[in-house]
Amino acid sequence: MNSFLPTEQRLAITCRLYPAFPREPAVLVRLIKHIYKRVHDDANAMLKPWGINHPEYNILMMMYGTEGFTLNPSQLADAAGEKSANITRLTNELCDKALIERTADAEDRRKVTLTLTAKGVALIEKFLPDVCALLEQETASLQSREMVQLERLLKKFLTQLDNQTDQG
Incomplete structure (x- = not known):
């Protein structure tokens, strides 16, 4: 059974109850959420034997x-798409596992390098x-040109979201 079918059925009911509801945008956003959850869960399962989870992997x-394998916490938060509080927790865990190290800047001890x-x-x-x-397995049903097209469309979608954030 298509795991997205119950969501589509709920959307059909929502559209019937509220005809102005934008079905296509809702489908896209919900598909992205479902895909993220599946990718996240699959990655966690694959990474478990290595003693790390998906956010730590990211x-x-x-x-x-990154050249030199070094970032400051705010750069890392931006790159990983995580909130700064979550970066602190994740980097603490990775430091405890001796996978990264945190050093204070020689000139300004408030600045930290990871x-x-x-x-x-x-x-x-x-x-x-x-x-x-895992990446090959997850994308096995897509042809190369389809992956390029999907990448372009998702980047376009992300740009729109970034533009909304910049304007709001």
């Missing part, structure tokens, strides 16, 4: 994809084959 990968440790880099490089396999 933090590690944002740092791994850097992947050698242990963090080694862990990432161990789980990356599993991550690659």
Whole structure:
């Protein structure tokens, strides 16, 4: 059974009860939410043997994809799409696991730098084959051109959301 079918049925009822309800935008937003939850759950299951969860993985990968493996907390929050309070909690957990280290700026001790440790880099490089396999599995039904088109459309959608935030 299509896991999205109950949502579509609820949307049909909503549209019948409130004809002005915008079905297509609601479907898109709900599909994104369902996809996010599934991707998040699948990633958590895959990452569990490595001793990390999906939000920690995102933090590690944002740092791994940065020259020098170093970011400050606000850069990391922006890159990972996390609130600053959540970044503090996540980076504390990753520091406790010795996967990243926190250092104070020599000139201004209020400024903090976060850097992947050698242990963090080694862990990432161990789980990356599993991550690659999961990503390939999750997108297996899409052709390359469809992935390019979906990427373009999602970026367009994100730009619209960013524009709304900038205006509001």
